[in-house]
Amino acid sequence: MNTRRLNWPLWVGFLLTLGAFFSYFIIFVQWPITRDFPWANLLLFAVAAVFLFIGFRQGFAADRPHPTRSKIVTTIVGLLSVAVLGFFVFTIFVAGRMLPASHGAPQVSQQAPDFTLPDISGKSVSLSQLLSEPVNGNPPKGVLLVFYRGYW
Amino acid sequence: MRSIEKSLNQFKQAGIRPVAISVDSPEESRNLTQKAGYSFTFLSDQNADVIRRYDLVHAGAGENGRDIARPAEFLLDSTRTVRWLNLTENYWIRARPEQVLEVSKLLK
Numbered sequence: 001m002n003t004r005r006l007n008w009p010l011w012v013g014f015l016l017t018l019g020a021f022f023s024y025f026i027i028f029v030q031w032p033i034t035r036d037f038p039w040a041n042l043l044l045f046a047v048a049a050v051f052l053f054i055g056f057r058q059g060f061a062a063d064r065p066h067p068t069r070s071k072i073v074t075t076i077v078g079l080l081s082v083a084v085l086g087f088f089v090f091t092i093f094v095a096g097r098m099l100p101a102s103h104g105a106p107q108v109s110q111q112a113p114d115f116t117l118p119d120i121s122g123k124s125v126s127l128s129q130l131l132s133e134p135v136n137g138n139p140p141k142g143v144l145l146v147f148y149r150g151y152w
Numbered sequence: 153m154r155s156i157e158k159s160l161n162q163f164k165q166a167g168i169r170p171v172a173i174s175v176d177s178p179e180e181s182r183n184l185t186q187k188a189g190y191s192f193t194f195l196s197d198q199n200a201d202v203i204r205r206y207d208l209v210h211a212g213a214g215e216n217g218r219d220i221a222r223p224a225e226f227l228l229d230s231t232r233t234v235r236w237l238n239l240t241e242n243y244w245i246r247a248r249p250e251q252v253l254e255v256s257k258l259l260k
Contacts, residue, residue, distance in 0.1 A: 031155075032246070097241055108236065109233060111234075112206070119194065127232065142168050142235065143170075147225070149221060150180070152218075
């Protein structure tokens with residue numbers, strides 16, 4: 001009996017919410033177009049919200065077999081979904097911006113400091129070397145330095 | 153990093169050598185390059201010395217409060233002069249290869 005009355009829009013909405021969250025870090029972060037602004041994920045959250053809204057109406061309908069239980073479950077699932085959305089927005093738009101400003105970085109038309117660092121085989125490599133060893137059989141026109149957090 | 157690897161041929165044709173720098177040890181970087189299939193140069197700045205010289209330290213943001221690098225990209229010409237840079241304000245927004253390749257057309 002209860003399975004027949006399963007509030008499936010609520011659960012679909014909840015699963016979609018989780019999918020909207022995790023798919024950013026697993027899938028959409030791979031392409032700049034879906035990474036720089038997470039529109040694909042916000043769209044998924046919006047679809048999830050539609051299902052959750054329908055699920056809410058069903059969960060609070062008077063004809064539920066266990067009205068109290070249904071209301072409690074619906075409320076918890078709804079709150080969890082909002083929390084997941086909130087955490088997503090925080091991660092991308094708030095935590096993502098918690099980067100220190102850099103005033104001392106070499107600016108355009110300034111000369112960047114030379115350095116020597118080990119590569120993945122432990123061999124020391126200098127920036128001047130990277131700027132002189134041929135690329136594609138020709139002297140390099142430039143080097144793109146990409147600083148990143150690391151994965152430790 | 154992924155988008156750079158995908159555009160590696162275009163970078164080669166433009167004469168641009170991409171170089172990634174982080175506080176990861178050479179072993180950690182080797183694991184990353186093998187796992188992710190990155191074939192360009194990765195350098196280890198374990199004490200964040202170079203990161204500090206470029207003023208890119210994100211103090212205490214690593215494991216156990218270790219100093220790491222904030223994300224940043226610099227395009228240098230053959231005289232080591234900065235021709236373009238990107239100090240992103242949001243971790244999730246990075247330089248796109250197209251941007252760099254566009255600027256690199258001006259390099260000789």
